[in-house]
Amino acid sequence: MSPDVAFVSVVVPCFRCAKTIQRAVDSIAQQTQKPVEVILVDDASGDDTLSILHAIEKQHSGWIKVIALNKNQGAAHARNVGWSVATQPYIALLDADDAWHPRKIEIQYQFMQKNPQTVLCGHNVNIMLDNKLPDWPLGQADVKYISKNFLLVSNTFVTPSVMLKRDVTFRFDSTKRYMEDHLLWLQIIFDNQQVAKLNLALVAIYKQAYGASGLSSHMWAMERSELGNYWWLYKSKKIGFISVVILHLYSLAKYLRRLILVSLRRVAFVKI
Helix, strand or coil: CCCCEEEEEEEEEECCCCCCHHHHHHHHHCCCCEEEEEEEEECCCCCCHHHHHHHHHHHCCCCEEEEECCCCCCHHHHHHHHHHHCCCCEEEECCCCCEECCCHHHHHHHHHHHCCCEEEEEEEEEECCCCCCCCCCCCCCCEEECCHHHHHHCCCCCHHHCEEECCCCCCCCCCCCCCHHHHHHHHHHCCCCEEEEEEEEEEEECCCCCCCCCCHHHHHHHHHHHHHHHHHHHHCCCCCHHHHHHHHHHHHHHHHHHHHHHHHHHHHHHHC
């Protein structure tokens, strides 16, 4: 196989993403080191998403595989389905409304190849205020190895930044709609696996992390899920009772701070 090809399967959960999926796929297609396959999983969108996915599949015959689910079960389940049919030793995750820098696969895959003890690697992100594909200048790719304590208090990885080994034992919790990614990262690191983060921004996110939808109810659902993640670690005897209490209090404090920031943003918007 060509040295320009990376032994990576890209998994993209798709739900009513007709307006953004082409941009996401284009960002994969323009990679300097292309992944072997791309798996698009339609999570029972019920609109014209599936037909668009099939049209994109025809554009890239033999490279893109479309899987159509008959029941909507959330991004975690869709990712697991794509993961289960992936053929390559590494999985790269991308969301249908985000896009990668052209060198994302090249840089991250080569790091994983040179550091086989690392089972999960993420990187930084840039927030994009327009609809353009990302292509900003890059500096030196320094690495930070993530500790259990650091990951406990901060979900340092956005999902579309993550590349991990396909044979990792754990999978996304398909019963969760929020913070299921953080739980997976915690399960991996508390299994004493090595986790790393590159200090380069290699993915573009086209929305703000909190309050972008204007629905604080989503923020509370995320908060409940984060608290549930800590409770899972406690029940699994990964952390003690005092630790889980402290983490609950810390998480709730962060949540209140986000609520205040979002409220202030809305007030400023109304005044304008």
